[in-house]
Amino acid sequence: MFYFDNRRFQSAGKAALRVLRITLGVILVLLGLIGGLIPIFQGWILGLPGLALLSVDVPFIRRWYNRIKERIHEHRNKQ
Secondary structure, eight states: OOOOOHHHHHHHHHHHHHHHHHHHHHHHHHHHHHHHHSSSSOTHHHHHHHHHHHHHHOHHHHHHHHHHHHHHHHHHHHO
């Protein structure tokens, strides 16, 4: 009988989720940038969720995303 180490499968699953998050985040940010250039398509609708996905795994994007969230909250509190 073979002994399977669950930790190996869990770490492989975490790595796969990380790759999926980064890939989807980059695609959403790129679509958001393209959408910012096309007048009919609003890019921020895809760009912000893409940044949110990337901020989980990429530290400098996490800092940038947190600054954007703070500015949005400050803007909402002023109104």
